[in-house]
Amino acid sequence: MGNLTRRGFLSAGLAMTASSLFGKNEAKSVSSDIFTPPSIAFPQKKPLKTISDRPPLLESPRDIFTNVITPNDQFFVRWHMPDIPTFVDLNTFRLEVKGTVNTPLSLSVDDLKSKFEPVEITSVLQCGGNSRSFYAHPTHGVQWAHGAMGCAVWKGVRLKDLLHTAGLKPTSSWVGVNGLEKPAVEATPKFFREMAVDEALTENIIVAYEMNGEDLPYLNGFPLRLVIPGHFSDSWVKMLSEITVMDKYRNSFFMDVAYTVPANDCECVTPGADLEYKRKPIAVMKVKSVIGYPTPNTLIKKGSRVQIQGIAFDEGYGIKEVMISLDKGKTWGATKLEKEIGRYSYRKWVFEWEPKTKGEHTIMVRAISKIGKIQPLADEIGWNAGGYQYNAVDSVNVKIV
Amino acid sequence: MNKIILLTVVTAAALYAQVNKPIEMPYYDYPMAQQDHYEVVAQHCLTCHSFGYVLNQGKKRTRSYWTGTVRKMVDEFKAPIPKEDAQIIINYLVKNYGDGK
Numbered sequence: 001m002g003n004l005t006r007r008g009f010l011s012a013g014l015a016m017t018a019s020s021l022f023g024k025n026e027a028k029s030v031s032s033d034i035f036t037p038p039s040i041a042f043p044q045k046k047p048l049k050t051i052s053d054r055p056p057l058l059e060s061p062r063d064i065f066t067n068v069i070t071p072n073d074q075f076f077v078r079w080h081m082p083d084i085p086t087f088v089d090l091n092t093f094r095l096e097v098k099g100t101v102n103t104p105l106s107l108s109v110d111d112l113k114s115k116f117e118p119v120e121i122t123s124v125l126q127c128g129g130n131s132r133s134f135y136a137h138p139t140h141g142v143q144w145a146h147g148a149m150g151c152a153v154w155k156g157v158r159l160k161d162l163l164h165t166a167g168l169k170p171t172s173s174w175v176g177v178n179g180l181e182k183p184a185v186e187a188t189p190k191f192f193r194e195m196a197v198d199e200a201l202t203e204n205i206i207v208a209y210e211m212n213g214e215d216l217p218y219l220n221g222f223p224l225r226l227v228i229p230g231h232f233s234d235s236w237v238k239m240l241s242e243i244t245v246m247d248k249y250r251n252s253f254f255m256d257v258a259y260t261v262p263a264n265d266c267e268c269v270t271p272g273a274d275l276e277y278k279r280k281p282i283a284v285m286k287v288k289s290v291i292g293y294p295t296p297n298t299l300i301k302k303g304s305r306v307q308i309q310g311i312a313f314d315e316g317y318g319i320k321e322v323m324i325s326l327d328k329g330k331t332w333g334a335t336k337l338e339k340e341i342g343r344y345s346y347r348k349w350v351f352e353w354e355p356k357t358k359g360e361h362t363i364m365v366r367a368i369s370k371i372g373k374i375q376p377l378a379d380e381i382g383w384n385a386g387g388y389q390y391n392a393v394d395s396v397n398v399k400i401v
Numbered sequence: 402m403n404k405i406i407l408l409t410v411v412t413a414a415a416l417y418a419q420v421n422k423p424i425e426m427p428y429y430d431y432p433m434a435q436q437d438h439y440e441v442v443a444q445h446c447l448t449c450h451s452f453g454y455v456l457n458q459g460k461k462r463t464r465s466y467w468t469g470t471v472r473k474m475v476d477e478f479k480a481p482i483p484k485e486d487a488q489i490i491i492n493y494l495v496k497n498y499g500d501g502k
Contacts, residue, residue, distance in 0.1 A: 035456040043424040052453030053429040082449050087423035133459055140470075143459035184449045187479035218424050253477050274469065 044217045046073045051142050055079035055181070056219055060147035065292030066309045068338075068346045069122075070150030072212050077219045078127050078148060079238070080191045080254075081181040088180070088223055088239065095207070095224060099176075099245035102167030109209055109223050116157035116165075119206055123229035123344040124151045124313045125236060128259050128282045132387030134378065137271035139387025146290050146394070151311070151346040154227045156208035160201045162243065168197065174246045175200040177226055179239035189253035193235040195228075197245070204229045204344075207240060229344035230316035232282050232389070234259040255281060261384045268382025277385075284315035286391035287375055289322050289349070289367035298398045306353045308335075310394075311346035312367040320372075322349040325364040329377065329393075332366065355400045364395040431456055434497035438489045445482045445490060449474075461500035467491050 039047040042056060051057035058077040064070055090109050097105040126149035133143035163175070178192045199205070208227045209216065216222045221238030228235055260279035261267040269277055289312035300306055312319045318340060323332040335349040355361060368374045381392040431452035433439065446452065471491050474480040482490070
């Protein structure tokens, strides 16, 4: 209750600041303006925060970040197009490998399972717009909290094995990928993603048919999806149906306009600037850590023993350290890192805490990668209009009673 | 031998059980402001996406933000919205989901 009051107060404070900045005097509560999405159970899913039902945009709850592996039935969902087939018949479904190849392929899921070497990789999957609601200045796009990411064990075949089987013609320089989702209007740009052929031939990119030991859940891309460890999810195409090898890059909305950041060193612009800047596609993920427990506004009894827990990850170098602060960033201590299960996976961290004073406490965590990349503080993070790549220090307020 | 066969059958059943018939997608009626020209807004916006896309913008937005967003739908996503309807949609969004700027 006390926490709620404080939150309301903070919101009102923010509203007043914003109003005075814009020369408006009326102070009104922002909280009443913010819509709370419903929690709905979609097929094969537990109830999840439903940002949109069509196309489905479903967000995982924060307490999922106490797990290194995200369960399939709570794994986030984000589609782009409204028309997603509600049934895929594996007897007729084929993955086409075509374009500038010597032998075009048309493969059933059984072909993939029986004719190619199976490989497994544990990797984080994170939407480029994940956590964008934490940017202090508003951005474009729907306002995800931290729950547009998850970590799973993906099993499938290497993309490079498929490309080598088809045989690349010497002029091949780009590989395009798309799936079965379709726009409502014919003229709408297709969800078509591209990568340079050198990248497509790297060891770790796989066409996955299993997620955490099961068929891919329908809404996570059944029967096949591309897995690009270390990269934001924009090219992890779901219901993958076509791989097109090309001589030339094909200009497209989803490569050149959507999922882009400013093409400068900081990948940032002055907050409030619109999308009128030179852009580049988002690519590898930024070092990040998130608190899974306690969740915001948890009441904790003074003197009880609390295990603060969460996860951290980066683009694939691995996590060196996750620091924690219980005094709003004045001092930082070390958390205990659990065993690394893979360099693209979540790394769990824990911290034993025995709160001794009553009142509001802020828990903050900050990860450093093995190559020395560190999360920015919330008031230091560079801003971009699309609200992509948010990775500032996470903080959670709790109350000791 | 029997054990192996049994295991195979069980595995196959488990794998196909999930998707042997069409999934049914839930529908949610996002509570949009029932104000002037709501029908025009619904007719065009709902062709491609739910109103969750509007309501989950978080904070209230400026007129230039809503104008740019509707323009993006027409220019980039090729939504077939006549000019006068686009203006009606912008005005509706500014009135109901605008920050007064």
